[in-house]
Amino acid sequence: MSPLDYLVLLGSMVGIAAYGIWRTRGHHNLSTYLKGDQTTGWATIGLSVMATQASAITFISTPGQGYASGLDFIQNYFGMPLALILIAAVFLPMYRRLNVYTAYEFLGRRFDAKTRLLGAGLFLLQRGLAAGITIYAPAIILSTVLGWRLDLTIVLSGVLVILYTVTGGSDAVTHTQKYQLAVIFAGMLTALIVLLCRLPAALSFPDALTVAGGFKKLNAVDFSLDVKQRYTFWSGLMGGLFLSLSYFGTDQSQVQRYISGASLRESRLGLMFNAVFKIPMQFLILLLGVLVFVFYQFERPPVFFNEIAWKAAVQHDPDGKLRSIEQQFAVVHAQKQRLIQTWLNAKHAGDAQAEARARSEALAALDRSESLIAEAKKALTTADPGAKSNDSDYVFITFVLDHLPHGVIGLLVAAFFAAALSSKAAELNALGSTTTVDFYRHLLKREASDAHYVAASKWFTLLWGLVALAFALFANLVENLIQAVNIVGSVFYGVVLALFLMAFFVKRVGGTAVFWAALIAQTLVFILYSSLNISYLWYNFIGCAACMLFSLLLQTVIGPKTGPAQALPAS
């Protein structure tokens, strides 16, 4: 990175954080600190919800996913529009009528205090565990590629986000996210334009799509009913609906974003903004990855995109196997490039037979190339047993550093950090709010001034920020940790969603039944997790279904409930 890149990076990151602090100066009461000044419009809410969901990994890894597997990951988002409609129509009006700070307060009003604490506790447990990862995961990639010190990268980005989140509260998070997302969009759009300009002059955009489609990178929708397929239309629709309901409807880091709207109307429109634009946004990010794939058909890519790890392994490879693979890879790449050119020439000439033949030969060359990459990964882990064989997270950042002009590199790295800060800020804000409102104010200090609760909220946010920093600094098994955090989320998410679904849709079930049902269901999930060997994603469904079923059974056993903990406003 050049001084210009550093100027763009530091200027945008520090500038946005300083704006967040300045914008929220003088916010001294609990309502404005936790929910903003209640004047937030739909566009800001929509962008804030989008920024909270999109972490740095979204913008670093998703193009890599597009490069490796094409567009099929887009199906993961197919359930989201329907989930957001349900939240806008059912969840949101109730949150706003009850005027709650946290989603878990709603559980207290609908059921009782113990169910509220259970919901809030489960949130703190899973989100608290994940807190370090949103800083650590992008930091490990960026520090590896850019040669920065990992601990310094973590501490500097962590301190910056803690500073403006603690100082400005929810409003600072919402307003900084707007500009952080602007940096992200500017960076990704610039990368797309530069990428299109850097494709070979003779290659038109339809030609690029022809190459991508011919190599099966545009297979976005798969209607098959095969449950072994990771992404299909049906799994995306059903699984995506379920996950989006849990995440957007019950996770405080998201709920806090949209309950801060000036009115129900503004909050609803903010959610609908995401329901309409999230799929196109993910499509463009994946398409960027697909086009990087096309670019590297005409420009020789590295055999392994984590070049630091590759170079280290080459030094521990006395018999020269890795270098030999590199040479073979270069030969196969040159052959493939010629075959693609023949294929496109035949297409332009309208010779369908020659086109089909050349395409088939190019596909065979691609298979040979991928076999060499697989062989290289195997040889890499043999030469360096500590090396990670998955390099897809490094595809996009390698392209950025090797092929984009200075200034734009700084903008893209700023975009990655903006994404990391925006999701981290929302997390810290939610953790601090939930600890203050659902535990501290509810259990320890029920009668205190607003200023006291604001101070408590700031301290709790700072505490969670330091926990996240410590976790990130001492985490050194990133792949395992990410998976561990995902497993923890899946193990708890189902039961939390069930609490909310029972609260919203099953009026005859009371707090005692649902509380004990949640504990039994959670225990069942723990037992199944330790005894079954199924994908952890299934525990979302199992936990939710079990909790709902047990709630109904327990309510039948203990008899009709006498009434809700507190009368809810009519919906």
Place this chain on the structure above:
Amino acid sequence: MKQSGDETNRAGMGPSDSGNAANDETTGLPCFRRWRTVYLFVLGCFVCYVVFLVALKWAFS
């Protein structure tokens, strides 16, 4: 251990929505006056996206 009824109001939780209820019923959008129409529009967009993605695969496979 029930939560007291006025707890949420005690710490100054900001204005209730009751005064804005009438405004919230309307979307304020020129073409979509009812929320149901907005939701149908969103679902329509989703269908269009799926059709576009299927067409993209079909056109370039």
